[in-house]
Amino acid sequence: SKYLEHNQSRHYLRRLSSGNLILVKHGDPNVNIGSRSHLKAFISKDEGRTWIGGLELDERANVAYPYGCQAQSGTPYAGLIYIVYDRNRANEGEILMARISEEDIIHGYLVGSRSKLKIRVAKAGYPQE
Secondary structure, eight states, rough: OOOOOOOOSOOEEEOOOSSOEEEEESSSSSSSSSSSOOOEEEHHHHHHHSSSSEEEEEOOOEEEEEEEEOTTSSSSSTTEEEEEEETTTTTTTTEEEEEOOOHHHHHSSSSTOOOOEEEEHHHHBOOOO
16 A cells, blocks of 8 residues: 555654654554554665564553654764653653664664663653653
């Protein structure tokens, strides 16, 4: 399909410093899982025609609205990708972050020593950790 299949939630797509594309969405590419769970990251080396890898950032329900950036060269975490998203905003009110690399995404598991998933950035009614 030439269209991205996705539920009624935001996805995230951008070009990385390597020239590759990153896609963060619920479930696998071209699949609408119908829920806001199983938030995953994928890499494309061919302008989005195919997607490889599949690192699950958060499997839980009610995770949504991913957004990201990549650390610039010359910084301690150069090249690492930061994805922030919320979880269960009506009850938990959490903002979480994943710090990952392209290699993590391609392998489908964390391979980098600086990579980490489900880092709590903020929780409604609580100070940042």
